[in-house]
Amino acid sequence: MARTSPTFRRRRLARRIRQLREASGLTQEAAAAGLDMSTSALSRKETGEVATSVHEVRSMMDLYDVYDPDLLDLARAAKEKPWWHMYGIKKRGYYDLEQEASSVRDWQLNLIPGMFQTEEYARALFSASGSLDDDEVENAVTARMLRRTQLVDEDFPLSYSAVVDESALRRPVGGADVMHRQLKQLVEYAGLPNVSIQVLPSSVGQHRGLDGPFTLLSYADPAEPDILYIEHATGSLHIERADAVSVATLTFERLRATALNTVDSAALVDRLATELWSE
Structure with missing residues (x-):
């Protein structure tokens, strides 16, 4: 039984994408505009309230000018249903x-x-x-x-x-x-x-x-x-x-x-x- 869970991964992914945005120097408002989503939608993704898709992670990495394949794997894993x-x-x-x-x-x-x-x-x-x-x-x-x-x-x-x-x-x-x-x-x-x-x-x-x-x-x-x-x-x-x-x-x-x-x-x-x- 794997020691992982989608919700936990979602929280980890949320923290990482927030850190990437902050490192890029973009405000949440500017990043949301560049991602073609509302500021509130991006905020929910950065807190883990809602899932961030693989496509959205790719768009974020393009916007923030960084590439991290682990984030893509994390986004895929977060969609899986836990064993329980x-x-x-x-x-x-x-x-x-x-x-x-x-x-x-x-x-x-x-x-x-x-x-x-x-x-x-x-x-x-x-x-x-x-x-x-x-x-x-x-x-x-x-x-x-x-x-x-x-x-x-x-x-x-x-x-x-x-x-x-x-x-x-x-x-x-x-x-x-x-x-x-x-x-x-x-x-x-x-x-x-x-x-x-x-x-x-x-x-x-x-x-x-x-x-x-x-x-x-x-x-x-x-x-x-x-x-x-x-x-x-x-x-x-x-x-x-x-x-x-x-x-x-x-x-x-x-x-x-x-x-x-x-x-x-x-x-x-x-x-x-x-x-x-x-x-």
């Missing part, structure tokens, strides 16, 4: 963000992180949503399981750091058998060299993470900013503002510093799997 569309995953956009990420920092208050969920646990969650029919539930489960291949990618394994509140380990999603297998699998994933799982014990009491879960995604390209992803009842937020990302980063680091270390966390998860969820 096969499973009906078209909303919220997290797959797009994660697929290209080099590292993820995930804070979960109530649930096991999606990346580490078993099929049974994920199925119980999707079924409980009440908004998906049986086929949609199965597609959602399959897509979630496919995400995990990123953790064992031979060339670019995804670095994943998760802090999970202890309450998520005690929440009976799917019943005792499901939870037992889920916690045992969580311990297995904690053993991967590119995975860090820490548990924030209930004894901590109040902490900065009580406002809700969030995910921070970072990218190998230094020009690509970190993204703060927050999911809510009717959709999600993708936030690139440096101030917001900085606050979330500080919050995550404080949660990680307060949580049990990885060894003690794995021991707690394993113990709860037996004490709470074994019949």
Whole structure:
């Protein structure tokens, strides 16, 4: 499964064509006139709101007096549909963000992180949503399981750091058998060299993470900013503002510093799997 995504490519292409225009010394208004399009249309292309065709990229390179074949390849690739569309995953956009990420920092208050969920646990969650029919539930489960291949990618394994509140380990999603297998699998994933799982014990009491879960995604390209992803009842937020990302980063680091270390966390998860969820 390729670690690329059209929407992410579109954003990268948008940033590059904006940089080319700025390097040419043309204003957005002058460039739009030279490309025979409105200024607002060019603006949307330079922010990635709309796609830029291969023909338009060629016209831009002619106008800006530069030739970059990589831009043409990027424009072609941005038109492709991502793999998760096969499973009906078209909303919220997290797959797009994660697929290209080099590292993820995930804070979960109530649930096991999606990346580490078993099929049974994920199925119980999707079924409980009440908004998906049986086929949609199965597609959602399959897509979630496919995400995990990123953790064992031979060339670019995804670095994943998760802090999970202890309450998520005690929440009976799917019943005792499901939870037992889920916690045992969580311990297995904690053993991967590119995975860090820490548990924030209930004894901590109040902490900065009580406002809700969030995910921070970072990218190998230094020009690509970190993204703060927050999911809510009717959709999600993708936030690139440096101030917001900085606050979330500080919050995550404080949660990680307060949580049990990885060894003690794995021991707690394993113990709860037996004490709470074994019949």
